[in-house]
Amino acid sequence: MRLAATATEQASLPSRRPRLPVPLLLLAPALAIFLVFFVLPLGVLVVNSFHDYSRLTGIIPTFTLKNYVRILSDGFYLEIIFRTLRLAFLTSCVTLIIGYPIALYLTVASARQRAWIILLILSPLLVSVIVRTFGWLIILGPNGLVHSLFLALGLQASVPLHSEGAVIAGLANVLLPFLVLAVATSLQAIDPAVPLAAASLGAGPWRVFRLVVFPLSLPGVIAGLLIVFSLASSSFVTPALLGGADYKVMSTMIYQQALILQNWPFAAAFAVVLVLVVFLVLLVQTRLIEGGRYRVVFH
Amino acid sequence: MIPPAAHRVLAVFALVVCAFSVAPVLVIVAESFTATDYVVFPPPSLSFKWYGEFLKRAEFVDSFLVSAIVAFGASLVATALGAAASLALVRHDFFGRRALQQLFLAPLSLPGLIFGLALLQFLARYGMPRNIATITLAHVIITMPFAIRFITVALLGIDRNVELCAQSLGASRWRTFRYITFPLIRPGLAASLVFAFIISFDEVAASLFLSSPNATTLPVRIFTYIDQNYDPLVTAVSSLLVFAALFAIAILERTFGVGRLFGLR
């Protein structure tokens, strides 16, 4: 989550040679916890990904690349990776289409309307994802809201659950606040004089938006899309509940391998691949866009 | 920036999207009052019975307690350690400061699922048990970036001269902190406590791997229940999570302003 720092950094204390290194003392507890329970476990994860496994003996601590080879060369797993990325991409698009107009409206809404919109859009962030996804399960599930609606209208309909569409709907709902936040932040930073100047020079409202407002909001759009993309590609609860047993993405595979089939080395390798793949895609995206025609906006 | 003609259209759109945003939460709370034995929406008749049923299930009450204890502990520890770390990072300059800042913010970029998996394998390798303490430690790490962010912003908003004044009048570092700095950053500390609490209370992905038969957090209990059953019991339990969030929102709105918290005017 990106949170804005509203003040610029001020100068630090004039350098004295303190007897006890105060900063070290202050940092020690947090640093200790991070090293032992954050850095070290990640190390164990990576190391385990190079081990072998057998159901009858457990983890075999030899060095082997077979987990990675299996993931990166087997069509089945490559399809899962592709499906994960496709899901994240589609979710990002849907979230942008839904979220951009709302962020735009925030710039012209009254104070009271702003307060309500911010409350209604951001507050769900504080409700657990399991509750929000379960809500979608009830909306889309058997005897749920949509199903009851169709039946009331006399339409013959199957339950719209357990499909990629259901997962995208659920994910878009869960991740919408992040996108609105990012875009609204960058929209509110636009000096209103600029679009005003463009309008006064004769540009119609659509041209003002297309050539001035939208490009200036691009940093926020990119930031929002990146957050939504990375969160969507690693989300577990929503695809697991709304996608059904046969909708497999990387996170559900990691869960199945780790907590059901007990093959920790393979799950670890999958986890490492997930982090790397998402990181790569994000890198490519930022390079592509920040180096493109809108370069001026970013520098 | 936007022509008045478009205002109407955008306003209607905004209304629809706001409804979309809160729909699942409203549905859950509404369904929790159903009188039926199975899930059907809209509920044809209403009753409080599922809340009563929840209280009868020892494992749900137990998980509620576990989540509360973990969230309370994690928010306290994260705020305390985060405050100390923020002080060090903001007020002093030293070799590796940038790197440390990145390290403390790193949990934000790591999916909870992967962090949970890593911790599980780590605990198993070194023979450490899964219990409330380990879940709390995991949540401390997950919520620390927020604590540091809030407190850093609060620290940067203080006029340094007040502190220097106190010190030039003879106050020790500790007294300066206790009587000058601390009161001034109180809103930031409060925001950190509340936010960390609710984030920890809601956390699912990492907790899935760290929960054990003796210590299962409420969101994980809900997930495993839905996996095996589909009845309105969990809607009552889930509504409790919604009420907890509403409570947190009320406090945050009063002390800080939810929008301001996220950087919006």
Added chain:
Amino acid sequence: MTEQDTRITRRATLGIGASLIAGYGLRAQPALAQAGRTEGEVVFAGYGGTFEQFARNELIPAFEKQTGIKVRFVVGTALSNFAKVMASRNSPEIDLYWSNELTHVAGKQQGLYEKLDPAICTNLADVTESAKDPDNIGVASYVMATGIQYNSKAFADAGMPAPSAWSDLWDPRLKGKIALYNFSVAYSQDLLAILTRLAGGTEKDIRPGLERVKALRTSGNLAMFASSPAELDNMLVQGQAWATVNGSPRGFILKDRGAPIDFAFPKEGAGFFANYFEAVKNAPHPKAAQTLINFLIGPEMQLAIANGMVAAPINRKVVLSDKLKAQTPSSEAEIKKLIRIDRVEMNKQLDNWAELWNREIEAKR
């Protein structure tokens, strides 16, 4: 924040903190039992759906009444609970693990289970030989069969005879009407092995069985997957699916409750299916675990299990009603007719089977 606010907040925080500490202390109480005596609590990992209901409604209250030991029931599948046992082997969380044949063999090999103590498990003397483990590690809880569970009303309404053989599942009239568990549940795993054996193969090469299930999928008969017993039972009761492969108890329990469900022991041979009670090694409450096991294999509980879970008891002293005799593989002769699977080979191959199944059966778009 005003001074007033601060004082109120401080008091509220202290109040909440104090009550949470009290809550933590209360939770820790059962664990403070003395060594040597039987512990006051036992953690029992078992199955969901109808099995969970039976455990909570009959099994656990009876045990708690007789011994005063509190039972904490954990729900999962054989594999997911086994994963918990394996994950926490250095610091076990579960005392009694209700395994299936597969995880019984795997866990025994890895040294995860304790030998049963005849001094505590006195009822072992009355257990049938086939139910005992040669090294006395764990004991079978009951015997049942893997076969076809179906919605009798749906078949009657469609004018079709009730299924009586495995081959009936491939009937083209059943297009879109077959549901199966996904591969993490034992019955689908066993189905592969059973079909392979019927085709003349062995567990070393599962292809024959896989091809048959694949044919079920490509013909359009197999259209749905369930990840839990409750979900599958729902699909059948509501009529979304007409037939599935499941353990015998589930169908009969639903039938006894009045649902239009029935179970068929397939002509070619039903699968042998047994669950085991395992005492986990180095568990926190070892004595309580073995006391519970002894209780569960005793004649009273075995009769309750036979009635409530419609499974063949393993205690010789139990006398079954005729109705139960028909619904369960209760005689030695009947047990001999069941198809038994090579669990050692299955353990070795399970990951390969899972991959093949994931790829060729469950993968769609």
